[in-house]
Amino acid sequence: xxxxxxxxxxxxxxxxxxxxxxPKKVKPFSCPNNDDDNNGGTNGGSLIPDGVPGxxxxxxxxxxxxNMFDSITKEAKGKKVVVFLDYDGTLSxxxxxxxKAFMSAEMRMAVREVAKHFPTSIISGRRRERVKExxxxxxxxxxxxxxxxxxxxxxxxxxxxxxxxxxxxxxxxLFLPAIQEMSIELEDTIRExxxxxxxxxxxxISVHYRQVPxxxxxxxxEKVKSLVGNRxxxxxxxxxxxxxxxxxxxxxxxxxxxYLLDTLxxxxxxxxxxxxxxxxxxxxxAFKVIASRREGFPIIVSSIPKDTIAWFSLRDPxxxxxxxxxxxxxxxxxxxxxx
Numbered sequence: 001x002x003x004x005x006x007x008x009x010x011x012x013x014x015x016x017x018x019x020x021x022x023p024k025k026v027k028p029f030s031c032p033n034n035d036d037d038n039n040g041g042t043n044g045g046s047l048i049p050d051g052v053p054g055x056x057x058x059x060x061x062x063x064x065x066x067n068m069f070d071s072i073t074k075e076a077k078g079k080k081v082v083v084f085l086d087y088d089g090t091l092s093x094x095x096x097x098x099x100k101a102f103m104s105a106e107m108r109m110a111v112r113e114v115a116k117h118f119p120t121s122i123i124s125g126r127r128r129e130r131v132k133e134x135x136x137x138x139x140x141x142x143x144x145x146x147x148x149x150x151x152x153x154x155x156x157x158x159x160x161x162x163x164x165x166x167x168x169x170x171x172x173x174l175f176l177p178a179i180q181e182m183s184i185e186l187e188d189t190i191r192e193x194x195x196x197x198x199x200x201x202x203x204x205i206s207v208h209y210r211q212v213p214x215x216x217x218x219x220x221x222e223k224v225k226s227l228v229g230n231r232x233x234x235x236x237x238x239x240x241x242x243x244x245x246x247x248x249x250x251x252x253x254x255x256x257x258x259y260l261l262d263t264l265x266x267x268x269x270x271x272x273x274x275x276x277x278x279x280x281x282x283x284x285x286a287f288k289v290i291a292s293r294r295e296g297f298p299i300i301v302s303s304i305p306k307d308t309i310a311w312f313s314l315r316d317p318x319x320x321x322x323x324x325x326x327x328x329x330x331x332x333x334x335x336x337x338x339x
Contacts, residue, residue, distance in 0.1 A: 052303070052304055052305070053305075054305045055303075055304065055305055057305075058305035058306075059313065062300060062308065062310055062311065062312060062313040063312060063313065064312070064313060064314065064315075064319075065297070065299045065312040065313065065314050065319075065323055066314065066319060066322060066323055066326070068312055069323070069326055069330075072297055072312075073327075073330050075273070076273050077334070078271070079271045079272065079273050080266060080269065080271055080272045080273065081118050081272075081273050081274075081275055082118060082119045082120075082121075082260075082261060082264065082266060082272060082273070082274050082275065083114055083115075083118045083119065083120040083121070083275050083327075084120075084121050084122075084123055084257055084260070084274060084275065084276040084277070084278075084286060085111070085120070085121070085122050085123070085276075085277050085278070086122075086123060086124060086277065086278030086279060086280060086283050086301075087101075087103075087122055087124040087126060087131055087134065087135070088101050088124065088125075088126070088240075088279075088280075089240065089278075089279035089280060089301060089317070090277055090278055090279050090301050090317060090320055091103045091107050091111065091122070091135070091317060091320065092104075092107070092134065092317060093316075093317055094240060096210050096211055098126075098199055098206075098208060101134065102134060103134055103135065104321075106321060107317065107320075107321050107324075108135065108136060108137065110321055110324040110325050110328065111135065111137060111140065111324060112137055112139065113324075113325070113328035113332075114324050114327055114328045115137065115139045115140050116139070116328070117328060117331040117332065117335075118275075118327075118331070119141075119260075119264050120139070120140045120141070121140060121141035121142070121143060121256075121257075121260050122135060122140055122141070122142055122143065123143040123146070123147055123253050123256050123257070123278075123286070124143070124144055124146075125144075125145065125146045125201060125204060125206065125239065125244060125280070125282060126144055126145075126199075126201050126206075127144050127145065127149075127199075127200065127201040127202045128142050128143065128144025128145065128149045128150075128151055128202070129144070129202075130144070130201075131144055132151075138153060139153055140153060141153060141260055143253075143256045143260070144201065144202065144203070145172075145201050145202055145203030145204045145246075146203075146204060146244075146246065146251075146252055146253055146256070146282055147251060147252060147253050147255060147256025147257075147259070148170065148171060148172045148202075148203035148204065148246075148247075148249075148251060148256075149168065149169075149170050149202060149203055150168070150169040150170075150256060150259065150260065151168055151169075152263065169259065169263075170203070171249060171251050172203045172247045172249050172251065175203070175233065175247035175249070176202075176203070178233055178234075178247070179202075179203065179204075179205065179247065182205060182231065182234060182245060183198060183200055183205050185227060186198055186205055186207060186224065186227065186245065189223050189224065189227050190207060190220060190223065190224070193209075193212060193216055193219065193220050193223075194212065194213060194216065195209065195210075195211035195212035195213065195216075196208070196209055196211075196212050196220055197211075203246070203247065204244050204245060204246040204247075205244070205245040205246075206239075206242050206243070206244050206245075207220070207224055207242065207243040207244070207245070208241065208242050209221075209241055209242070209243070210241040210242075220243075221243065224236065224243050224245070228245055232248065233247060233248050234246065234247060234248055235247075235248050237281070237282065238281065239280050239281060239282060240279075240280060244282075252282065252285040252286075253278075253282055253283060253285045253286040254285035254286045254287075254288055254289040255285075256286075257274060257276065257286045257289050257290075258289060261274065272295075273295055273296045273297065274289075274290050274293070274296040274297070275296060275297040275299070276290060276296070276297070276298050276299065277299045277301060277314065277320055277323070278299075278300070278301065279300065279301035279302060283300070284308060284309060284310075286298070287300070287308065287309050287310050288309060291309050291311075297311065297312060298310040298311055298312070299311075299312045299313065299314055299323075300312070300313050300314075301313070301314050301315070301316065301317070301319075301320060302315070303315045303316055
């Protein structure tokens, strides 16, 4: 249903998309605003960034979730929407110092309002406790280490682990001693590379090189790859100016999404629509889960063309804020209508 609407949208905007999803004809345009309101002071349409080659054709295949908002809410009406959000680059801007990736008070308020109406989870590569420090909300689920450490809101707690951590689900717990040893080895490996830093995310280790001189990027990558390559219990993935060392366990953000749906009692429900907003390669695993369900809303956050299986897009965290505010406002008006 939603894919048919996307095809109709592309034709309406002057794009002709083949079955291979490649544009035959591209005409530069600015997407229209579908709604009369101003979305809390933020423009409801995604304007094409100046000087970004290929963005117009990419936007045709991944239209703005703001412009498609009416279609999204029409699809969601009468169904159970479950919201999943990445943190860095989605709820907060990408910054040079990962310790200063603060979300705005407006974004916190928007997430709080969304969580009042929809089950809401934040799935991040960061340490779960650190994400919670940034977000400062008690009515959401927190999944850290790319879903390897999941905590339910206090009211949803149904279990305790052996250490008494209420609601904690940690499928890679047995890897912790090895992860700690790996962290020490990584510190020694990159110690002499200017600007490189290690972030301990409990069940994964992030090697940040955003502040490393460009000439040293490849050297750092080779050093880390060489170390991890000799450790069969670990695997290496890449994000935005970061290398991430994770235990070799078949678990990712897509698995975390499925686990949370099951925890909420929605695993077999046919009227559930998961909505996932994220900006990183690791979020593609969650997008795949939604795409395989053929129902839901995978939304990529990006201001440049990138390979993704997401159906919709938002340009940056400011558009994420606008979308979340509209989502909460829509649900609130729907509730009031039926009172």
